[in-house]
Amino acid sequence: MILAPFTLHRPESLAEALSLAAKLPDGGYDWIGGGTDLLQNYKNRLNAKDHVIALDRVPEMRGISAERIGAGERLAVISESAVVRERWPGLAEAITHVASPLIRNSGTLGGNLLVETRCYYFNQTPFWRGTKGSCMKAESDECLVVPQKEICYAAYSGDLAPILGVLSATLELASPAGTREVRIDEFYAGDGIRKNVKRADEIIVGVKVPAEASTLRAGYRKLRHRDALDYPEMGCAAALRLDPSGRIELLRAATTAVDVVPHFLDFSELMRGQEPDTAFAEVAAAMEERAQPKKNTSMPVGYRKKMVRVYLGRLLDDLRAGRTEGRIPAA
Ligand SMILES: Cc1cc2nc3c(=O)[nH]c(=O)nc-3n(C[C@H](O)[C@H](O)[C@H](O)COP(=O)(O)OP(=O)(O)OC[C@H]3O[C@@H](n4cnc5c(N)ncnc54)[C@H](O)[C@@H]3O)c2cc1C
Ligand code: SF4
Known part of the structure; x- marks a missing residue:
């Protein structure tokens, strides 16, 4: 396939990137x-x-510290970072998915x-879409x-929003109008086209x-066809802290790929003081109940929904036992 033609801009600073955005027509460019x-x-x-405005030379988007990861950092670099592996091993492991x-x-x-939302009728060549009449996310005006x-x-099928959500991460956004911070669990909203609260001119x-x-203790588990490559058909993350008597003190859960937006729920208040076994079963069932997959990816809808409970239940058991998937070598 040949790329659609575009003019590439390569700003050297955040200020230059934002001033370029201010000069270009609304909706006439993409960040990359x-x-x-x-x-x-x-x-x-x-x-x-x-x-297309490339962000790879913007220094303000780089760096990994104990409080912040630059949004321009490459995934491989983040998962190999000693800071990330020590402080957020669940994130390092999630990236390997x-x-x-x-x-x-x-x-x-x-x-x-x-990452763009995914649908069997959308992620296709123009020829393929033409045979079906296309849909309102591409050239037509109806959903198929x-x-x-x-x-x-x-x-929504990104792998990292769930784990960052259960860690209570916040996004730093910048636009020609200024800067703001948005909690990741409040960032995603809308549907498969209007996907989040970010404006087009925000980075x-x-x-x-x-x-x-x-x-x-936090982790991520993923259902997909091929472990080597595929997007999630369902993904779930959780963060857990037990009190000294082994009861729940903090419990957050999140899912991806089972709705138009990722789901985040903080069960801490509801479950505080409960026995883990009871709490885990209730949390896994509640997240399954909330999942709303549609028939637009390759695995059956009912299976993806059921697997929320199965994978999340296993993940919570693993977190309690201090088990990881072993996808990154121990330090
Ligand atoms: C074969 C294949 C398999 C894949 N499998 C997975 C998978 O399993 N899980 C998964 O999560 N993803 C998967 N992806 C999608 C993608 O590769 C990853 O999500 C990757 O992390 C996207 O990052 P990128 O920098 O390349 O994004 P880009 O392609 O550069 O950008 C993606 C979108 O984000 C916007 N954007 C990028 N950076 C910024 C920024 N800092 N501020 C504002 N807007 C920005 C762009 O305008 C664009 O709309 C897959 C892709 C392919 C081709
Ligand atoms: S869900 Fe409907 S509108 Fe959205 S990409 Fe799929 S077919 Fe198109």
Whole structure:
């Protein structure tokens, strides 16, 4: 496939990137991190723009510290970082679930959080889409999954939003109008087209992780066809802290790929003081209940929904026992 043509801009600072955005027409450009998602969509002629602003030379988007990860950092670099492995091993391990090593070498954290929503009828070539009449996320005005013209049910399928959500991370956003911070569990809203509260002229500059996150046991589990490459058909994350008597003190859970947005729920108040076995069963059932997968990815809808309970239950048991998946070598 040949890329749709565009003019590439390569600003050297955040100020330069934002001033470029202010000069270009509204909706006439895309930001680009590693390009592993955006360029595939451009090849498929999916909402390609005339201008692309590359963020790889913006120094404000780099760096990994005990409080913050630059949104322009590559996924492989983040998961290999000693700071990340020591403070948030669940995040380091979750990153190893994203795509393949080659893609993690190019893909960035910001791009992962903003990865395009997925649907069997959308992630296709123009020829393929033409045979079905296309849909309202591309060239037409109707949804092919749930026939109507209002809501797109494409699934949010990023792997890292759930784990960052249970760690209570916050996004730093910058636009020509100024900066703001948004909690990741309040960032995703809307449907498969209007996916989050970010405005088109805003950049995710960094991700802040609170000090408390390093005191939690947190992890991510993923259902997919091929462990080597595929997007999640269902993904779930949890963060846990038990009190000295072994009862629940903090318990947060999140899912991805089972709705148009990721789901985040903090069960801490509800479950505080409970026995883990009872709490885990209730939390896994509640997250399954909330999942709303649609028939637009390759695995059956009912199976993806059921697997929320199964995978989340196993993850919570693993967190209590201090078990990891062993995807990153021990320090
Ligand atoms: C074969 C294949 C398999 C994949 N498997 C997975 C998978 O298993 N799990 C998964 O989560 N992803 C998967 N991906 C998607 C993608 O590769 C990753 O999510 C990657 O992390 C995206 O990062 P990127 O920097 O390349 O994003 P880009 O392609 O550069 O950008 C993605 C989107 O984010 C916007 N953007 C990027 N950075 C910023 C920023 N800082 N501020 C504002 N907007 C920004 C872009 O405009 C674009 O809309 C897969 C991709 C491919 C091709
Ligand atoms: S859910 Fe409907 S509108 Fe959205 S991408 Fe799929 S077919 Fe298109």
